[in-house]
Amino acid sequence: MVNDINIKVVLASRPKGYPQECDFKIVESKIAAVGEGELLLKILWLSLDPYMRGRMNDMRSYAPSVVLGEPMVGGAVARVIESRSPMYKVGDIVEGNLGWQSYAISDGLGLRKVDESLAPLQTSLGVLGMPGLTAYFGFLDICKPIPGDTVVISAASGAVGQVVGQIAKIMGCNVVGTAGTDAKVNFIVEELGFDAGINYKTENISDALDAYCPDGVDVYFDNVGGDVTDAVLARINTWARIAICGQISQYNLKEPDMSPRNLSILTRSQAKMEGFLVFNYENRYEQGRNRLARWIKQGKIIYKESVTEGLENAPSTFIGMLKGHNFGKTLIKVSRSP
Numbered sequence: 001m002v003n004d005i006n007i008k009v010v011l012a013s014r015p016k017g018y019p020q021e022c023d024f025k026i027v028e029s030k031i032a033a034v035g036e037g038e039l040l041l042k043i044l045w046l047s048l049d050p051y052m053r054g055r056m057n058d059m060r061s062y063a064p065s066v067v068l069g070e071p072m073v074g075g076a077v078a079r080v081i082e083s084r085s086p087m088y089k090v091g092d093i094v095e096g097n098l099g100w101q102s103y104a105i106s107d108g109l110g111l112r113k114v115d116e117s118l119a120p121l122q123t124s125l126g127v128l129g130m131p132g133l134t135a136y137f138g139f140l141d142i143c144k145p146i147p148g149d150t151v152v153i154s155a156a157s158g159a160v161g162q163v164v165g166q167i168a169k170i171m172g173c174n175v176v177g178t179a180g181t182d183a184k185v186n187f188i189v190e191e192l193g194f195d196a197g198i199n200y201k202t203e204n205i206s207d208a209l210d211a212y213c214p215d216g217v218d219v220y221f222d223n224v225g226g227d228v229t230d231a232v233l234a235r236i237n238t239w240a241r242i243a244i245c246g247q248i249s250q251y252n253l254k255e256p257d258m259s260p261r262n263l264s265i266l267t268r269s270q271a272k273m274e275g276f277l278v279f280n281y282e283n284r285y286e287q288g289r290n291r292l293a294r295w296i297k298q299g300k301i302i303y304k305e306s307v308t309e310g311l312e313n314a315p316s317t318f319i320g321m322l323k324g325h326n327f328g329k330t331l332i333k334v335s336r337s338p
Helices: 051-055 121-125 130-143 161-170 182-191 205-212 226-233 264-269 278-297 311-322
Strands: 005-011 024-030 039-047 075-083 093-097 103-106 150-153 174-179 196-199 217-222 236-244 272-275 305-309 329-333
Touching: 005 311, 024 311, 039 121, 039 311, 075 121, 093 121, 121 130, 121 329, 130 161, 130 217, 130 236, 130 278, 150 161, 161 174, 161 182, 161 217, 161 278, 174 182, 174 205, 182 196, 196 205, 205 226, 217 226, 226 236, 236 264, 305 311, 311 329
Parallel strands: 150 174, 150 217, 174 196, 217 236, 236 272, 305 329
Antiparallel strands: 005 024, 039 075, 039 103, 039 329, 075 093
C-alpha cells in the first residue's frame, strides 16, 4: 500500500442554519487491517448532495443522523486495492455509501460494481447514480407525463433537475425550469433544450409563470419549496401531478417555514402531491440506469458536473452547493490516480 493513512472529514458540531467550516474537522488515522471477508477501498470520487444537510441534524428522519466525530455520509466510487472477500477482486471499481474519507474498509454488502463501459466513472454518482435515478423514477412514476403536458421544474440546472427536464422533453412535454443565475437559465434553455427558464432571483416568478405557462401547470417537480412552490401551486391544472423531491430552500432555516398555506388548491384541482425516496425503487435501478445510459449514448441526455479536487475541500464545496454556487452535479475528486 502506498499510503497507510486514512484522511476523514468528520462532523464536529451540529449546525444552526447554514453549516460553517468549523462544523467539520479533518482527521487522520491509520488504516485498519483488512479482516476475513473484507475489502480495502481507495476512494476515487465523492458525491455531495443536499440530503446530507438533513443528516447533520439530530432529529427523526428517514435515515440516521451522522454521529458527532464520525465521517460525513456520502456516496462514493472506489477501487478495490486489497480483497479478502470472494465478492470482489483487486482492481474492481465499486460504488456505495462510503463516506467522506480517502479509504474505507467494507464487507462488500451494499456495494455495486460499476460498469465502466456505460460512461465515465463519476457518472455512477450523478446522471447514472442516485440523482439520475431520482429524476427517472420521480418523474416517470409519480408525475406520469403525458405528451403536451406543461412541466415546471425547480432547481432545474441541478443534478436532478437537469435530468428531469431532458426526460420531460423526450416524453414530448413543454418544459419550464427555474434557476438562480442567468448562466444557469441559459444552460437549461440553450444546451438542455428547455422551452423556457426563469431566474427566480431577478424575475417576478408569478409573472414569468403566467408568461411561460399561460394554460397552467400539469406537472411540477419540486426540488426547492418556499416561494417558488407557492407560485407554481397557484397555477396548477385539474389532475396535476406534483413530485416533492427536495426542499433545499428550507434545509438551512433556523426556524421552520410555515408555507405552503394554499394546499386547498389540491382539493379544487383534484391534484396529487407526493413525496418520495428513490431507495424505494432499488429493485428497478438497473432498468432506469440502462435506459438513462442509452439516452446519453443517443445524445438525448447531456449532463453538467461541478468538480472540486481534494477531500480537504469537501466542507467548503458542500456549503457552496447549499448556497447555489454549484453548477450541475457536485463532485469531489478524491484521488488523482485510479
